[in-house]
Amino acid sequence: MTISHFGAVLLFSLCISVVFGITQRSEPRMMVRFGAYCFALFVVGTIVASWAMWLIRH
């Protein structure tokens, strides 16, 4: 199996967000919201960190 870096980020973030959403909240609606929040933070955080490393390198 081959996977791109961004594909790995999306898959990793999705799986973790599902578990975090279910385990860290009690109400189903809040689970979905917290899961989506975690997913967005993971993806956006990774992109920001990637650009930061690129800027440091250049």
Place this chain on the structure above:
Amino acid sequence: MGTETNTARVAGEKSSLPAIVLIAGWLVPGAGHLILRKWWRGLALFAAIAMMFGVGLALQGKIYTPNTGDLLDVLGFAGDLGGGVLYLLARLLDLGHASVQVTTADYGTKFIVVGGLLNLIAAVDAHSLASGRKRS
């Protein structure tokens, strides 16, 4: 007398349920929630954790073994062990690799370790639900 016996049995069942749920949740991802009849939560947890483990193996991730002297390997083994039956199956079927051989395999290794750690979180959550520490 009969009522007392029944009450004692019910109390005994209540006290043992959290432990059963914790162990079942560790052995099989999502099983703790399924025992508590949280059907979609259990299935979603199983899907997410099994997917992480499966993708990790497909990426040729490393499966840690217990008897290496390296501290990082010990921590990796602890994370892998959190996968419960998934880890045992991977060891029995000789899945995964003993060492990282390609670049993406490092991702695979992390997928497997994090999948195991997530399973521990899910098992503790099931325990909290069973003991009443977490509502619904």
